[in-house]
Amino acid sequence: MTQPFAPAAFPYARPRRLRSQPWVRRLVAETTLTPADLVWPLIVHDGADERVAVASMPGVFRLRPKAAAAAAVEARDLGIPAVALFPNVDGAIKDGVGTGATDPDGLVPECIKAIKDAAPEIGVMTDVALDCYTDHGHDGIVEDGRIVNDATLERLAEQAFIHAHAGADIVAPSDMMDGRVQAIREALEANGMSDVMILSYAAKYASAFYGPYRDAVGSAKALTGDKKTYQMDYANSDEALREVAMDISEGADAVMVKPGMLYLDIVRRVSETFRVPTFAYQVSGEYSMMRAAMANGWLDEERAILESLHAFKRAGCAGVLSYFAPQAARLLQG
Numbered sequence: 001m002t003q004p005f006a007p008a009a010f011p012y013a014r015p016r017r018l019r020s021q022p023w024v025r026r027l028v029a030e031t032t033l034t035p036a037d038l039v040w041p042l043i044v045h046d047g048a049d050e051r052v053a054v055a056s057m058p059g060v061f062r063l064r065p066k067a068a069a070a071a072a073v074e075a076r077d078l079g080i081p082a083v084a085l086f087p088n089v090d091g092a093i094k095d096g097v098g099t100g101a102t103d104p105d106g107l108v109p110e111c112i113k114a115i116k117d118a119a120p121e122i123g124v125m126t127d128v129a130l131d132c133y134t135d136h137g138h139d140g141i142v143e144d145g146r147i148v149n150d151a152t153l154e155r156l157a158e159q160a161f162i163h164a165h166a167g168a169d170i171v172a173p174s175d176m177m178d179g180r181v182q183a184i185r186e187a188l189e190a191n192g193m194s195d196v197m198i199l200s201y202a203a204k205y206a207s208a209f210y211g212p213y214r215d216a217v218g219s220a221k222a223l224t225g226d227k228k229t230y231q232m233d234y235a236n237s238d239e240a241l242r243e244v245a246m247d248i249s250e251g252a253d254a255v256m257v258k259p260g261m262l263y264l265d266i267v268r269r270v271s272e273t274f275r276v277p278t279f280a281y282q283v284s285g286e287y288s289m290m291r292a293a294m295a296n297g298w299l300d301e302e303r304a305i306l307e308s309l310h311a312f313k314r315a316g317c318a319g320v321l322s323y324f325a326p327q328a329a330r331l332l333q334g
């Protein structure tokens, strides 16, 4: 950045003056973090128990619909604007095309309704992708060992319609098929659901940091191979801008970068280039490595959580999906 004047030099310039007291630090802070910046991802399941701890994600539980509704009430009371649902379904209902993803009486529609009954003021975001429902763990339909793009689009559009029909406010495709935002937007328009928002996981990278999540939703064991033919290569940054441009032109209202902390350079480029609400996902691996260090006393829990989330705001995020959301909101309320 060029400045219209020569910056003052020491001793006249003393940047420490503006850091000398808590009040002045607050006064000159360039960005803020509030509970309104957070989205709480909820793992929901169709098992017997109301709440089941996820071993690889300390503090995270798989929830039955009633427990998910209670979590949504908690989120609302903490000032968190929205929750995002991710399903763990019984392996017995998984198949090659992810039939369970489009069951109108399935787990996710049930959870949406339970949440909307309990806390109608809170936004409900759903994950549009087949991986939680396929026996091979991929986000698309597989033919001859390839993830086929166009046949998958129809399934995703139907899944998004079913979520919207059950009351979802935001459908969030996380699959990385080409053209899925357009397919979903057309399905919503055709069914009189033009108010439903699309938050597209526009720049989702093939990442090792989803490991604990795949354990949480039960897709780790199922997954054959990797997702590198559809999720992005972490060597790339310009490609993220092309992906985001496409999704906006296809009808996305907001976009997401994922993972989060390791990809704040992408957040910065996307938010500056497009000026659309840009979200990022502090993913399970980022969460769990911090939890592990905190459990060992290597990181100060409260300070590390708030600093990690504030970094997303500084990078240009409108909001952050984080498993720390309720704890962070409590800390922010003081």
Ligand SMILES: NCC(=O)CCC(=O)O
Pocket (backbone or CB within 6 Å): 086, 127, 129, 174, 209, 210, 211, 212, 213, 214, 282, 283, 284, 285
């Ligand atoms: N489609 C949702 C995810 O992949 C979540 C990833 C994570 O938390 O690791």
Ligand SMILES: [Mg+2]
Pocket (backbone or CB within 6 Å): 176, 177, 178, 179, 202, 243, 246, 247
């Ligand atoms: Mg794309």
